[in-house]
Amino acid sequence: MSLPQLEQILSGGQVSIDPEELLPGTIHLVDMEDSLHVKKGKGSNADIILRPQPLDNVNDPLRWSQRKKNAQFSLLFVWSVFLAATVNWNGPYWTEWTEEFNCTYNDLNLTAAMCFLFLGLGCVFLQPTALKLGRRFVYLVCTLLALVSNIVGMKATNWKFMIAVNILSGFAAAPVDSLVEISSTDVFFTHERATKLAWLVMGLYFGSYIGPVVAGYLPNWQWAFKLQIIMFCVLFVVQLFLMEDTTFSRSEDHTDEDILQQIRSKEIVILAVQSGQVSEKDARVQHVVSNPVSSDSDEKNVSGVKRTYWKRMQLLELEYNMKESWVYLWSRPILMAPLPAVIWGGVVYGAQMMWLSLMATTQSEIFGTYYGFSTSSTGLTNLAPLAGCFIGMVYGGQFVDWLSVYMAKRNKGILEAEYRLYAMVFPTLINAAGVLAYGLGANSKAPWAVPVIVGQGFLGFSMTSTGPICLTYAIECYPELSSEALVLMLFVRNMIGTGFTWGIQAWLDRDGLVLTTWLMFMLSIIINGFAIFFVIWGKKWRRMTKNYYLRICNK
DSSP: OOHHHHHHHHTTOOOOOOGGGOOTTEEEOBOTTSOOOSOBOOGGGTTBBOSSOOOSBTTOGGGSOHHHHHHHHHHHHHHHHHHHHHHHTTGGGHHHHHHHTTOOHHHHHHHHHHHHHHHHHHHHHHHHHHHHHOHHHHHHHHHHHHHHHHHHHHTOOSTTHHHHHHHHHHHHHHHHHTHHHHHHHHHSOHHHHHHHHHHHHHHHHHHHHHHHHHHTTSSSHHHHHHHHHHHHHHHHHHHHHHOOOOOOOOOOOOHHHHHHHHHHHHHHHHHHHHTTSSOTTOHHHHHHHSOOOOGGGGGGGOBSOOOOHHHHTOSOOOSSSOOSOHHHHHHGGGGGTTOHHHHHHHHHHHHHHHHHHHHHHHHHHIIIIISOOOHHHHHHTTHHHHHHHHHHHHIIIIIHHHHHHHHHHHTTTEEEGGGGGGGGHHHHHHHHHHHHHHHHHHHTTOOTHIIIIIIIHHHHHHHHHHHHHHHHHHHHHSGGGHHHHHHHHHHHHHHHHHHHHHHHHHHHHHHHHHHHHHHHHHHHHHHHHTHHHHHHHHHHHHHHHHHHHHHHTTO
16 A cells, blocks of 8 residues: 555544445445445345436436335326226137127137237337436327227227227337336346336236136126226326326436545555554544444435426426437337347346246137137136246245345345346246146146146246346346346347237147147246356356446446
């Protein structure tokens, strides 16, 4: 240690940090010695470093009270459930529609594929629109689009109406897959992220499964559209007066660099004291090595003027929005393609759409033909994956958040993004078992509990748990491009869903249910099991892609 460097630290200067020590996806999450001058949590989370750090601006959504955060999050959750239901409720009516509309299952598969296609295209278009005009604006517009789609559906006289319905509803529901996740990261911290994303993913599947259950007990399919029209009218009014925008301009995050500087400075000063170069009674020494002030004092340092109610309820957000052109924002997700974590996350999430599509497009035929279930009984089978979703939400959310903090504490407070992937082992096995139980169990006409409770229940668990894990992993690997990463992942996911839904009937007709099931079993093992390669080499791949990531971040 040099005397000039020591004097620089004691006079309030900062020690230089080697940029190679800073790696995206590796963060200091836990203050093990309670010695860092950073904003941290409260109560049982008093040692958790808040990531990202809240700004001093009073309008920063990260500064909202926990009650307000949860209230706004609840609006997003309910909105996600309704939009998920509007694109997935009609499975029990497919057999009835083939007769009433004089069409085939392939025709109806085509309409479902169009829904997936526009879910993907909607992400690409609506995400940059939200960055330019605000999240609230996009949510309100999509609620109106969902309302229009149901009005069109109520007037349907042939299966081609369903193409228009699925295009409109798919486009309207696109933010469920990407924008609600970004809205969640706007107000919640890293150590809460998996839990909140798990709730949102569960909302997606909850709507997907509860929709067919409710629809199966309505007088007819026209009533399903009428009920949704009523729901979306009420929801639009609630959103108009209660939903706030979480858009906010956040400066570049230097938290890890600041923490490393504090650690290095403290180490240098302690060595200087031990070697006698400076007295431990020196007030400047105490300032460097003393414990930080209470995080409560941070509440007194807020600045800015708090927005009025009407300002918060404005339709367009033009103060905190991104100033880049819409075309620039639209093109950004394409640049994420060379990043391994993003592509794998999209493929894993897309595979979950394969299992969801498999159940949605075959349940009417399997349970109606093989087991002789009525329309309402077929709808009730969706309660099994719904129950699995609740368990998967806890596993993929709260458990994974707990696991990441636990692993970080074992690693001297340092969180590696790959720690979350240790939790992928169990869902991988459950997913594979669920595919076999559903396909092979139905084909052999095993007791209905095998394809329903074991098959669909296991698939519900795996879909709800793997989604938050892979999404959170990709976001944490490349945090400053989380919006773009989500768009690309959801585009990949929905293109997989489009192709699979379009071709599932032809696949089943050619190979039969048994061979198709075994092929899907192998796909599930390969796709989900690839997590082990990221556990082993993920950090190395992050280091290899670091310069490219920083370049597209314009750093």
